[in-house]
Amino acid sequence: MENRWNDADAQAAVTHYGARGVSETLALRVYTSRLIGGDPALVLHGGGNTSVKGQACDARGDPVPVLYVKGSGWDLASIEPQGFPAVRLEPIRALRGVRQLSDEAMVNALRTHLLDASAPNPSVEALLHAYLPHRFVDHTHADAILALVDQPEPEACCREVFGERLAVLPFVFPGFPLAAIAMEAFERDPEVEGIVLINHGLFTFGETARESYQRMIRYVQLAEDALAQATPAGRPRGFQVRENLYVPSSEEVAGAATVIRGALATQDENAPGGWRRTLLHYRTSEAIRAFVDGSGLRDYARRGVATPDHIIRTKNLPLVLPPLEPDHGDPLAHLSDVCRAAVTSYLSDYRAYFQAGVRNSGQDKVMLDPMPRVILLPGAGLFAAGASENAARIAGDIYEHTIGVIADAERFGRYTPLDALRLFEMEYWSLEQAKLGSAAEKPFARQVALITGAASGIGAATALAFAREGAHLVLLDRDEAGLAEVARAAEGRGVGAVTVSCDVTDAEAVEAAFRQAALRFGGLDVVVSNAGRIWQGAMAEVEPAALRESFELNFFAHHTVAATAVRCFRRQGTGGQLLFSASKSAFNPGAKLGPYALPKAAVVALMKQYALDYADIGVRSNAVNADRVPTALFGEGVLEERARARGLSVEGYLSGNLLGRVVRPQDVADAMVMLARAERTTGAVLPVDGGNIAAAPR
Ligand SMILES: [Zn+2]
Structure with a gap:
């Protein structure tokens, strides 16, 4: 894990934003947030969040203590100062005294105390950031941390790797409940430099932007070292290549893409052409092949997402296809049959998961699009699906990192992420769904x-x-x-x-x-x-x-x-x-x-x-x-010749029609x-x- 802090760059950020009236504190917050956001081994596509406590002026020009926290809709990789809405610190800290707070009440409280009424919604983790006394707080879903916290006995793993310097907390639903127990953990031991969240990720804190960032890098490095030490060289268990695996040609992979895209389409009278389609993005690499070619693929790929946040992009489970079989005449025709059967069984599994989730939560929900977002084809690679190319690419990026996490976790011990029932709450959490937005689709979107x-x-x-x-x-x-x-x-x-x-x-x-x-x-x-x-x-x-x-x-x-x-x-x-x-x-x-x-x-x-x-x-x-x-x-004199052939001037030729208008x-x-x-x-x-x-x- 590379520490990318650079004094000259930090100073340049202070100068750049300073010229626009941004304080040094907030400028450095932007700088290290971008360092974090720019490293996909730490966060991906809008994941993670950061904050800093400082002062801002209210309408009367009086200074008030505020929390600048990542606004939803911003990506840490490209965040700007206006991506950190300022929330009055005192009134939101006072919420700690409240016993229960619904999500809607929490969002309302946060919005009520914004200094700028038009600012984006503060991160769902804003309360946790506000409660902690440290000036800077950073939160990531680093790959190496996930490989350690997604284990059968994650507390013991984390204690061994991080000692007492990090508090270790079981999985708790983000938002108000997590803020409460994180603060209790900090109060039990005010010396801790961060909090590891089982099945979720890592928080670090510090008095300066540099201190909080460097702690993040250091603890992720410790996790990477622990994984490297515990890792026997070669493939993890279950990753032995399946026997007699057929490796399709690039022509066959392209054909497979169209077959899979077809199998993921659903008939819908209201959709253009009567089909609700999807965009499919293919990728492969040595690591992806090692994963999809493994004989244990159906087992390790079907345990779930590495951190709950990913579920809205990739669904909890990928669709695992069997390899192409050249012995069955046209392998693509055969794939079409098995792919359609696999989608049908995926959908019935999803429906069962949905019904169990609804029963368990006791709340009525409307089922989301149940189609898989990631499709694995042994011998080839992964196909990521989405309503747009961008959505498909995001799912692909996230799953490629998930592959790395699963491989590391399997070498270290056994990949054991959060169970599906608890994830259901995340998938159907209104604050998570809000991240996806709901802009109306254009007529040829998905085509x-x-x-x-x-x-x-x-x-x-x-x-x-x-x-x-x-x-x-x-x-x-x-x-x-x-x-x-x-x-x-x-x-x-x-x-x-x-x-x-x-x-x-x-x-x-x-x-x-x-x-x-x-x-x-x-x-x-x-x-x-x-x-x-x-x-x-x-x-x-x-x-x-x-x-x-x-x-x-x-x-x-x-x-x-x-x-x-x-x-x-x-x-x-x-x-x-x-x-x-x-x-x-x-x-x-x-x-x-x-x-x-x-x-x-x-x-x-x-x-x-x-x-x-x-x-x-x-x-x-x-x-x-x-x-x-x-x-x-009509180049190279053709226009003039055609006009002559009709006995017309060029202008007369171009507008020589009933309406008298040039087409x-x-x-x-x-x-x-x-x-x-x-x-x-x-x-x-x-x-x-x-x-x-x-x-x-x-
Ligand atoms: Zn998180």
Whole structure:
């Protein structure tokens, strides 16, 4: 455990925040909080909390003693001074005299005594921070501490490692009850430098930011040393690799991702396309493989979370799948069967846990989404699931650390976390659920859209339109710089975007792009086949090679993309949709534009064929016929030539439609999104041309 305190950095923080009117005390509180938050072996994703006691001015300008404590919604890694709401210290310390305090009453009391009425809610541990007399208090869920406190006899382990310098407390529910017993422990021995919480984590205190932080590092180091000493080299018990384990290829892992994503989807008439989907994020490493490949996986992976806080991100238990079996014909088809059966049994176990929890707590609760958040595939790695890519990544990060904790705990003794019934209270605790927020989802949240020709023009506009609707994106083009720019703009709208440099006429490159999508997001729901280029010339004079080249890009590539998409849709089993950029020239060809118009006419036929052939698996197929949209398609003088071919000026050509308005890329993008939302429309062509009766579908 590295002590990352640095005098120069600490001074720089004091100077930086001092210039903004922040006291030295609070500046140093921010500095060491960020040191803690920046080390994932100490806290992860909003976990842990810190505080400092100081003075602030009330409305009359009089100084009042306050507790600056981490506000909920802030992450220690990136916290700022305003992430520490100031709460009047005296009135909240006085709550110690109260015998019982409900969560709602505690939150209300804390909010009532804020100096700034608009500040975020103080941490649920604010009372514990307030009661202790020390100026600085730090709290983490360090991996090494968890490996020691999740043991069958954790008190004895902690005594042996930490001696008398830390108080050791049994698991008590966070908030008011924990604050009360922590204070009693401190009063029994005011010399202690911190408190170890069984099945939970570690608090340290000090008179300075540095002292409290250094104590945190020192005790975590002691835990790491104890684990290292007690650890026989090699794999822990139960981690011997299972016999005859089949290790899937990366193609099979990508296929498995789509199968798993499909198995985690639930039919829901109110959800887009009738399915409530999930995003899936795959990762693997040597440590993950050692864990998932172990013959005892079903035992050690199914004992529960390392610290209660994690349950809202990962659920208490992962879904453990059997390895792929190549002897069963198509291993992915077999996986699909076993995966669906495993999900069904996971859900019935969860329902039983929920009912037991409700009986035990005596309170009525509404069941949360019961789907697993972590899925383990022996021979491969872990898949983390969530409503967004970010939620899935958080679950993945937390579980990767859980793997380390379980491995260390098993080497040291036996991993023994808190039992499920007590965790139920944490999972269903309103103050924990509040951390997840409940913003309304956008129409394409939980969906993934792949767009070809996405670096510019209609493709780029379509990508951003789907991003606006909440879809995560897979962007294909040969223009990498253009793709990067579109991806940045999409990420600015809060969605994940993966870019793939890809020539869509290369079937293998298209396959590889779909595999990347599967490993990054778990699969695909919308595929916009858009890449195209104009070839001109009178038919009898066109070089046969040029005509074939145009067909390769303007027809066959659309088919390759659609066929690859259908294979992915079939594995997911949740329908899907194909959107083609055709052209008005499919219906109303222009003079000397045959090499472009012919394949585009074929694309409309292709779209209808896909609509016919795959409606039975819920796939919809539609096309947009755009016309005269000023994009790179019209570069290199093509626009001028097309205008001339119609006997018009460039301006007259662009606005030469019934409405007399120039059609923009975003108009075409909006039509794509509209078709994607038209859930009972398939086999349709939607013109976006400002009105052109000669080109109207018939
Ligand atoms: Zn905690």
